[in-house]
Amino acid sequence: MPSPYDADTTAPHARPLMTRALTREADRARHLLAGARWRPTAPDTEAATAVLARLTAPLPARQAPTERRLAVARDRRLQRILRTTLHHLDAGAISPPAAALLAAVARALLPWHAHPNPPPAAAAPAHTAAPHPPGRAPTPPTEAGEALLPALIALFTTLAAPPPPGTAPLTPAAEPWHARHEGRFRRYGRPGPGVWTAETVGCPGCGGTTGPWTVVCDWQAITLGCACGTATREHGLAFSEVRLLMPDG
Numbered sequence: 001m002p003s004p005y006d007a008d009t010t011a012p013h014a015r016p017l018m019t020r021a022l023t024r025e026a027d028r029a030r031h032l033l034a035g036a037r038w039r040p041t042a043p044d045t046e047a048a049t050a051v052l053a054r055l056t057a058p059l060p061a062r063q064a065p066t067e068r069r070l071a072v073a074r075d076r077r078l079q080r081i082l083r084t085t086l087h088h089l090d091a092g093a094i095s096p097p098a099a100a101l102l103a104a105v106a107r108a109l110l111p112w113h114a115h116p117n118p119p120p121a122a123a124a125p126a127h128t129a130a131p132h133p134p135g136r137a138p139t140p141p142t143e144a145g146e147a148l149l150p151a152l153i154a155l156f157t158t159l160a161a162p163p164p165p166g167t168a169p170l171t172p173a174a175e176p177w178h179a180r181h182e183g184r185f186r187r188y189g190r191p192g193p194g195v196w197t198a199e200t201v202g203c204p205g206c207g208g209t210t211g212p213w214t215v216v217c218d219w220q221a222i223t224l225g226c227a228c229g230t231a232t233r234e235h236g237l238a239f240s241e242v243r244l245l246m247p248d249g
Contacts, residue, residue, distance in 0.1 A: 017141060021248055022148075026151065039169050040163070040169065043093035048098070054084045071142065075112060082110070082113060085109070098159075100175065109145060184201070185200070185237055186241065205226060206228040
């Protein structure tokens with residue numbers, strides 16, 4: 001049976017949706033919630049409620065909207081889902097299984113990071129290790145993105161539901177992951193509205209910045225291991241600044 005997260009991405013010049021992690025984490029979340037093995041924490045519920053509001057937001061009601069305006073509104077809705085997901089993922093308050101799920105949602109919706117509204121500052125996060133060819137920005141596959149919404153709405157409705165009376169939060173362990181990364185990690189700051197700072201992370205042992213890095217994450221902290229043998233958790237990187245550069249899976 002095909003997954004509800006498997007969507008057609010064959011539009012011309014479309015950037016493919018990366019849904020392998022989403023399929024895995026959404027299925028895992030559904031089974032944990034159905035078996036009462038995951039009872040979300042208050043921050044989990046708050047994040048799920050915020051994402052659900054974006055998922056269910058109607059398109060702007062306009063009389064006879066033009067085709068272009070409607071297309072922009074559809075993409076803007078997907079972009080707002082992504083930005084709200086990233087906000088709660090990087091806030092650091094949610095549980096490991098919620099972080100794994102939100103990271104998977106963000107990965108699937110990455111084509112809308114800069115579309116239709118690009119970040120207002122050049123130093124803002126790019127969340128990609130593969131720039132598009134010059135002069136040809138990829139087109140987000142809007143229909144494929146919207147095809148994800150019904151299954152996500154159902155899942156986040158369950159996550160956002162109030163807990164049964166007399167129950168306490170129960171947090172299962174999230175599946176840890178590890179990967180190898182060739183290249184730089186950038187740590188971003190936002191000192192003011194529309195203002196971003198970006199700093200390349202260096203190894204505290206040798207000062208190297210380009211790896212290769214060994215990345216280990218248990219969804220509570222991320223460890224970066226340098227080829228020189230130094231490993232550190234004191235890098236200041238948010239989950240999205242690391243996880244979204246890794247391969248889908």
